[in-house]
Amino acid sequence: MLKKREAFTLLEMSIVLFIISLLILIILPNLTAQRKSAKRIHRDAMVSVVQTQVDEYENDGGKENVSLEELREAKYLTAAQVKKAHEQHIVIVDGKVIKR
DSSP states (O other): OOOOOOOOOHHHHHHHHHHHHHHHHHHHHHHHHHHHHHHHHHHHHHHHHHHHHHHHHHHTTOOSSOOHHHHHHTTSSOHHHHHHHHHTTEEEETTEEEEO
């Protein structure tokens, strides 16, 4: 007598793969949106940090038009912060920190 083998059918496997594909299609756009949101929040936080340091520099008697490099040299910003500011196109114009 032949023994019946138990296994998944081709139809069952196709349905499982279809469901997995649908889940991936739903999740990926959400991950992309979350990544963009996180980058925006990080950039805004960086602008706030740099603006605070510009204000501190001016309050401590520094000149009004200061650059990122001058803030680094005066130890108001670290080299890593200046690098991130450059990567995120953050500049100081007339004592105000802006993102371009």
